[in-house]
Amino acid sequence: MKRFWGYFIPTLAMIFVLLPLSGCGAENYDLNEATFFRVMSNMLYYPEQYLGKSISLDCFVYEIDDVQTGEHFTCGVRKCSSGYGCTCGNDTIIGFILDYDGNIPAAKNQSEDTSDKAWIHISGGLVDAEKSYVNVYSYQNGEKTDKIEQIYFYRFAVSSLEEIDGSSLNYYVTK
């Protein structure tokens, strides 16, 4: 009996110590196909916890103009759904406005349903936790409408950027 408790108590203690440790200490976020959507969605809601952290991801170049101010933005994004389940709503994009001193390749097939896009691997971090809103025409069932909607991004300070072959990557992400 004593032997049983001798094993049981340390095992229980180990579980209670290891369980919290198993999920913490994530100082860097290296997004991959499995984590991209969840981390990016999380970042949209809780940007503060990503400030000062190193983030790297694969995305494609997307150029967008604010239809009201005319301001031009170069973004690194992936396509997803604006609705629940990320397959049930209208298509939208999820990503960042890129702040980069170097050359960013021009967007290619950015709105087409193809993986043949200008793919890049970027590293860096959030500039701040302020959302930048961009006014765009909304799409309904793939058709452009006259209705204007706002989409928002965080600014991403790019420390390194390289062009990559994105043929094996998903331009459309789900959870």
Add this chain to the structure above:
Amino acid sequence: MKNDTNNNSAEVLRDKKAREEKMRAYLQEKKGLLKLFLILFGAIALLSLITLLLTLLTDVVYVHNTAMTEDGGREVSVGGIAFLQALFTGNFTSASYDDIAVPFYMYAKDYCSPAAIMTLFSVILLGLTLILSLLGILFAVKKQNYSFSLLSTVFAALSFILNIVLLSIALSMKNGNILSTYCGGNPACSIRSDMVWCLILSLLMLGCGVYATVRFLQLKKKRRQIS
């Protein structure tokens, strides 16, 4: 006078025989009860282990979306382990713990901590039920002592109650803003929980324990009547 004495001794003999018969029946029943205890508390041990694993590994709460074909319509979910991790780290906004941050903590914040605490208590109680039922079997076989077995029935009852509370909290998340905000009011979206299965299993566990206890008390009453 002689006849009276003969009658008395015959009566005593009959009484003795009847008591012996009762004792034999009692011992037979006691043997049967031991077998029953082994089966019932073996079942409780197995059920508590399965319930414990289900609590940890299945979804305590999830959003079911009939519009989704993947993952059995489970759009977003939080498992028992994720709830425990969030509770221990105090971080309910991390993307590492299933979908706890979005939408659950975002739109049903008030329910997340209670659900995590109840998950922890549930896991502890189920673990104790498992240990006590195993000890109960061991003590019943080796020392004819049933106290651990009966104690495990008490813990099975507590586990059942906690499972009801946990399931209620999980399903109460529909009162948060998940369905109206996250699901955009889509009627295809609903809040569900795998804890339903845990509740059924813990009810079975409790049933086994209560039946064993009733049989034990009946036998104890018989023993008292004999002596």
